[in-house]
Amino acid sequence: MLRLENVTKNYGKFTAVNNLSLQIKEGEIFGFVGPNGAGKTTTLKMIATLLKPSYGKIYIDDFEITSNVKRVRGAMGYMPDFFGVYDNLKVNEYLEFYGDVAGLSHTERDKVIPDLLELVDLKHKEKAYVDSLSRGMKQRLCLARSLIHNPKLLILDEPASGMDPRARVQMKGILKELRRMGKTILISSHILPELSELCTNIGIIEHGKIIECGTVEEIMKKVTKTNVFKIKVLDSADKAERLLLEEPIISDVYVDENHIEFDYDGEEKSIIPIIRMLMNNDIPIISFNPIESNLEEIFMKVTKGEDE
Amino acid sequence: MINPVLKKELKTRMRTWKTPAMISLYAILICSLFFIIFIESFVNSRYGVGFRPYSVRTMYIVITIFQMLLIIFIVPAITSSSICGERERRTFDMLVGTRLSSFSIVLGKLMASLAQIVLLLIVSIPILSIMFLFGGFSPGNIIMLFLFYLVTAIYFGSIGIFTSTFFRKTTTSTIMSYLISLFLVGGTIIITVIWAEFVRSNLYGSQRPASFYPLIMHFNPFSGLSSILLYQMGENIFGGLLYTNQKSVALLNLYINVGVSLTISFILLFLSSLKINPMNKFGNWNSGKKRKKKKTKIK
Ligand SMILES: Nc1ncnc2c1ncn2[C@@H]1O[C@H](COP(=O)(O)OP(=O)(O)OP(=O)(O)O)[C@@H](O)[C@H]1O
Ligand SMILES: [Mg+2]
Numbered sequence: 131m132l133r134l135e136n137v138t139k140n141y142g143k144f145t146a147v148n149n150l151s152l153q154i155k156e157g158e159i160f161g162f163v164g165p166n167g168a169g170k171t172t173t174l175k176m177i178a179t180l181l182k183p184s185y186g187k188i189y190i191d192d193f194e195i196t197s198n199v200k201r202v203r204g205a206m207g208y209m210p211d212f213f214g215v216y217d218n219l220k221v222n223e224y225l226e227f228y229g230d231v232a233g234l235s236h237t238e239r240d241k242v243i244p245d246l247l248e249l250v251d252l253k254h255k256e257k258a259y260v261d262s263l264s265r266g267m268k269q270r271l272c273l274a275r276s277l278i279h280n281p282k283l284l285i286l287d288e289p290a291s292g293m294d295p296r297a298r299v300q301m302k303g304i305l306k307e308l309r310r311m312g313k314t315i316l317i318s319s320h321i322l323p324e325l326s327e328l329c330t331n332i333g334i335i336e337h338g339k340i341i342e343c344g345t346v347e348e349i350m351k352k353v354t355k356t357n358v359f360k361i362k363v364l365d366s367a368d369k370a371e372r373l374l375l376e377e378p379i380i381s382d383v384y385v386d387e388n389h390i391e392f393d394y395d396g397e398e399k400s401i402i403p404i405i406r407m408l409m410n411n412d413i414p415i416i417s418f419n420p421i422e423s424n425l426e427e428i429f430m431k432v433t434k435g436e437d438e
Numbered sequence: 439m440i441n442p443v444l445k446k447e448l449k450t451r452m453r454t455w456k457t458p459a460m461i462s463l464y465a466i467l468i469c470s471l472f473f474i475i476f477i478e479s480f481v482n483s484r485y486g487v488g489f490r491p492y493s494v495r496t497m498y499i500v501i502t503i504f505q506m507l508l509i510i511f512i513v514p515a516i517t518s519s520s521i522c523g524e525r526e527r528r529t530f531d532m533l534v535g536t537r538l539s540s541f542s543i544v545l546g547k548l549m550a551s552l553a554q555i556v557l558l559l560i561v562s563i564p565i566l567s568i569m570f571l572f573g574g575f576s577p578g579n580i581i582m583l584f585l586f587y588l589v590t591a592i593y594f595g596s597i598g599i600f601t602s603t604f605f606r607k608t609t610t611s612t613i614m615s616y617l618i619s620l621f622l623v624g625g626t627i628i629i630t631v632i633w634a635e636f637v638r639s640n641l642y643g644s645q646r647p648a649s650f651y652p653l654i655m656h657f658n659p660f661s662g663l664s665s666i667l668l669y670q671m672g673e674n675i676f677g678g679l680l681y682t683n684q685k686s687v688a689l690l691n692l693y694i695n696v697g698v699s700l701t702i703s704f705i706l707l708f709l710s711s712l713k714i715n716p717m718n719k720f721g722n723w724n725s726g727k728k729r730k731k732k733k734t735k736i737k
Binding site for chain 1: 439443446450453529532536538
């Protein structure tokens with residue numbers, strides 16, 4: 131669907147994106163993560179045909195983008211990180227304008243606009259002036275705008291930045307809906323926990339280079355070597371601790387009243403005999419679950435955190 | 439299908455207070471001028487109150503020149519923010535990133551400004567048509583004049599659009615487009631005057647060249663206007679400064695002027711469309727020396 135081959139972008143002497151290669155398959159939701167100034171926006175702008183790569187090639191559906199600009203723009207919707215709206219224009223007129231600009235006929239346009247407004251929950255604001263909308267509403271409107279020509283690929287640059295928690299949840303809901311519709315989405319964000327829930331794949335970028343890339347599970351595995359498991363017992367926590375420490379694959383056990391956390395090596399399924407062993411020893415387990423190290427932790431571990 | 443940029447611009451521009459304010463101001467200025475000349479030449483005249491064809495001609499010429507000056511003054515103001523305005527409002531990326539061609543974007547912006555000028559011209563029709571009452575004019579005169587005004591609006595509009603693509607800030611763009619306009623209108627005349635002095639001082643006796651029309655004047659829209667007025671009224675508004683012995687093609691200077699204006703407009707619009715196209719073949723000009731981003735983010 132989308133392929134970047136050794137893409138480099140120089141601003142004068144400064145290299146913002148450095149020899150970056152990446153592949154995104156149809157239907158994937160690719161989370162693009164990195165600290166400020168890592169080169170996320172620059173990369174997304176190059177994909178959106180708004181910046182020309184200094185070196186390297188980008189392909190969308192096997193079409194090289196700089197020589198197939200019109201076709202590529204028709205297949206892709208882009209939502210910038212910072213954007214403005216026109217004065218003296220109403221919400222429906224705003225979408226009509228971008229529909230016209232995308233080359234839709236009036237009938238096509240008038241058919242999709244109500245659906246889009248429904249999707250982003252702005253039906254009630256249809257006749258409001260766009261500059262009177264709240265920031266979150268503008269962001270949703272901009273998302274609707276990027277969808278107007280029904281693109282297969284969506285490039286979203288921090289779509290939830292500056293939104294309050296409720297608006298974020300709403301945005302996440304919309305993105306899930308889009309995923310259901312089968313769109314391929316490339317989304318950059320610094321709200322990492324949200325990405326882990328939404329994305330199928332993650333790429334971590336720093337100083338213009340991809341430093342980790344893969345499915346969400348792969349990334350987790352790569353970065354966290356030991357697994358953490360948590361159980362809650364009704365009582366006999368001390369006994370459980372003793373039993374757990376005897377197991378060879380368990381390295382550490384922490385007890386906090388009735389909560390027990392332990393690190394173990396090996397695959398996920400090696401936890402099964404341990405739980406069986408605890409049950410056989412009459413430990414009253416009331417809950418057990420693995421602790422997934424979240425993306426935030428991974429992110430902090432992987433990137434050095436220098437803000438360029 | 440109508441250019442979408444034009445459609446949107448017309449909609450948004452008509453909703454501001456600026457457009458009606460501009461039209462009213464324009465009408466007031468033209469009317470005031472009309473009455474000043476009217477009173478000066480018919481009422482306060484030392485020949486007594488009355489009608490003289492000669493004064494009507496003067497009135498026509500003065501109003502024509504005044505209207506031209508107004509257009510030249512207004513057009514840069516409404517075009518020089520067209521592209522930088524998009525940049526400053528941060529709608530630029532979303533516009534150039536669409537399937538609309540860069541040239542259509544530039545053309546849409548120009549046409550929206552022309553539409554405003556057409557409005558102004560329509561407003562002035564009733565005033566000009568008062569002169570029909572005195573006779574000696576045909577609607578053809580006005581049509582020819584208005585078409586030339588439009589060409590001039592395209593010419594100066596293209597300059598405004600050009601500066602708005604090459605300068606990032608609206609203020610810089612506006613200043614630059616006014617400087618260029620000022621040069622084309624005033625600068626060329628000053629150069630011509632100096633050149634005329636030079637020619638005269640190098641001549642012996644009282645001989646005078648058969649024709650004096652420096653090339654640079656063809657870049658000045660008043661060259662075309664003076665050609666129209668010479669044709670319609672038999673009056674050379676440049677007096678003894680500029681003259682030709684060209685008699686075979688009466689409106690030759692008008693044709694040259696129109697040709698020059700439209701050619702320059704096309705070149706400027708084409709360059710502008712290249713400049714705003716991030717994928718243009720000549721690479722991204724000055725992408726290296728863009729200002730460092732300064733942005734505040736809410737996180
Ligand atoms: N037009 C430009 N001219 C010069 N340098 C630029 C330009 N745009 C971006 N940069 C630089 O390129 C680097 C990458 O910027 P970019 O905006 O891609 O980062 P980002 O990952 O999107 O960061 P953020 O999380 O803050 O949005 C930064 O160091 C920035 O200063
Ligand atoms: Mg960014």
